[in-house]
Amino acid sequence: MPGDDTVFWASQPDAVFRTIVVRPHECDRMFSYLVHPDTPIRFVYKYVVALKDRFHDRSNVILANPSKLGHDAFEKIAIRAGIVKTLFRIAKDESKEMEHVFTSYFALEGLWNLIVNGTPSERKVMMEAFINEHHAIDYCLQTVKSGFFVCHRMVAMTGLRLMAAQCRLFSYLSTEKTSELIKTLCHCILSGPDLWVKQLKDPATTWQSLYCFGNLSAPPSKARKYAPRYYSMYQESAVWTIMELVFIHPFPEQDHYNKLIKHDPEILDLMLSCAKLRRPPCYAQLELDGRITEALILMLNVSSEMVPGIGLSSLEDEEVRTRLENRWEELMVGVGLLVSRPRWAKMVGDVWARIEAEDLDEIHHSETTMDDRFLMRAQADYHAMEPYSDKSFYDIALYRGATRNAILRLVATLTFFSDLPVNNLTDTDLLCLLPITHSACQIVKEKDDVRGGQGSLTDLMEVVERRHMTFYPNRGRDQTIILSSKEEEQVLEIHDEVLTGPIAHVRLLISLAKRGLFERVAQHEGEWEGLGIPGGIRTLKDNILSTRDVKRSLALSLKRLGERREDGNRQFREARHLEEARFQYWGAAQLAAALIEFDEVTNGRYTIGTTSLKGKARKELILSLGNAAEMALGLEYWDRALVFASVAVKVAEDNGIVDNSGRVVEPEEDAIGVAVHEKNKRRVDRAKAGIEAKRS
Secondary structure, three states, rough: HHOOOOOHHHOOOOHHHHHHHHHOOOOOOOOHHHHOOOOOOHHHHHHHHHHHHHHHHHHHHHOOHHHHHOOOOOHHHHHHHOOHHHHHHOOOOOOOOOOHHHHHHHHHHHHHHHHHOOHHHHHHHHHHHHHHHHHHHHHHHHHHHHOOOOOHHHHHHHHHHHHHHHHHHHHHHHHHHHHHHHHHHHHHOOOOOHHHHHHOOOOOOHHHHHHHHHHOOOOOHHHHHHHHHHHHHHHHHHHHHHHHHHHHOOOOOOOHHHHHHHOHOOOOOOOHHOOOOOOOHHHHOOOOHHHHHHHHHHOOOOOOOOOOOOOOOOOOOHHHHHHHHHHHHHHHHHHHHHHHHOOHHHHHHHHHHHHOOOHHHHHHHHHOOOOEEOOOHHHHOOOOOOOOOHOOOOOOHHHHHHHHHHHHHHHHHHHHHHHHOOOOOOHHHHHHHHHHHHOOOOOOOOOHHHOOOOHHHHHHHHHHOOOOOOOOOOOOOOOOOOOOOOOOEEEEEEEHHHHHHHHHHEEEHHHHHOOOOHHHHHHHOOOOOOOOOHHHHHHHHHHHHHHHHHHHHHHHHHHHHHHHHHHHHHHHHHHHOHHHHHHHHHHHHHHHHHHHHHHOOOOOOOOOEEEOOOHHHHHHHHHHHHHHHHHHHHOOOHHHHHHHHHHHHHHHHHOEEEEOOOOOOOOOOOOOOOHHHHHHHHHHHHHHHHHHHOOO
16 A cells, blocks of 8 residues: 555655656655555655755756756656646645644645746646646635635745746636736735734644744744734735736737726725735835835836827828827726726825835834834844845835836826816816825935935935836746847836926826816815815915926926936946936936926916926927937837837927928027937838838
């Protein structure tokens, strides 16, 4: 009988594994032994842990040397002999005895370690077995939300994250299943740590702290303190799984995300609810707010192939124009789904308010009382295993910056929905967003201003936060996807608050001006019903919408406009970073387009000194578009090169900056030279040639 097999009783697992490499049929015998009901659990545990450790060690080898990627001889034999079936059977053991729980946990961990060692094609074969034969997704989904032991919830969540990040989980899921999964993961994030605290402080189940401390010696009092931190790591895996489910390769059309939202629009509410959770003192570096807001923006993403606010009528290539116009229309459909949610504006405002109210000194260190705070006390208060480092504080600044960037991008996108003939954005909705964009359209210090003892660590982190830029490559985080240089583009691109703040603020001011809200707010008496912002309408009248403050915002925007184009110049001239330079030029063009439109809808009411707002911005728009086109040409992004160059030519010719022959009409402030205009026309021709060659 397999359960009485004395060879496996008396042998060490590693010796058995070596034997199997030369005698593959012994693998069948080993698996029969492991699942036989008479086999003592301690021996099953010993072999499962040995398998898990072997696969993990191989993973480390591959991490150090990616050329080793691919299952080795033993792993291939084990897969053919049915290791997936064997370990899933052990993993689904419902016994509540400690040794059984440990064994089932490590069986799942072994499966996760094994699949990532494979090449993409090997992972595909295993994923098909996981899903079609063993219902792994349903099992993990059920376990993360209702598994009896919290350690099982954690290992199932780890598996979902791993399959989403490295095994293209999205490609095996229907839209409905993906929506269900995102909803479940959000509920996991929002469920709270009570169950985790309860189980780890209970002497009957404290032994789960093995997965916290690596041993069984922790008393319930210690395990209880660590429990919220353990739960926060579960939250982190959940949010990364959501991120990987929406950040897929190749990047889909907007209609994919619209279907996802339409299946269950509540996922938008849940994602925003996750984003406004307070940072936990037990694990202040939790990667939750930044990732969940970025996931939301990926579902409502502005294409970097066009400049929002500038039409595509000048584009002669009908195929490119139709594709981009359709994507924009679908994006507005997606935005409409968001603003159809009953409390969307308040939820967006709550996310921003949570970031604004967060005390960085409380997170790091009080410089007035010299008290240690969240990060420094994590070991003392919650028994964190890792010592404090300033990098943790730096990372928190990046997460905060990512959240701010995402919310500002969302607000800027919402303003275009406001322009549609039929929309359900109310005047109050728009006014409630003003404090967000206004607080982001302010002076931001340079890093040099706070280095060398000139500022506190908190001051430096604020600079890091406000100057953080969001980039994600086309392949997401899966390093096994090999792309050509022409495909290795950044599909989620959000500029830092230094630029995104003014873009969002000016765009929101445009929407208000189109609705006549400047005048209506100024003339309104009493409180404005539903206006839930600090200070009420008085804040708008005396500050945000006052002529003085609007001019301040416009002057700051003009300053940022030139600075950002120069940033692009430096990226190109000094480092030859075409992608980064294109990104900066694209951002400058967005701000220039917003300033031009604001000047037009307000009939030139706001002048900045002797500077013509429209004239200065228009010149910057043409220069930035032309430069962005040049970078795109160098990267062989032919479609966007055509868009940028065509718009640059049209803006110049439609506004009298040059006539159709290329002659400068007037030596105005906003005039460009003949050479620049001719260069942009040549860029159009080069882009057309590139597109034609690509299609042939």
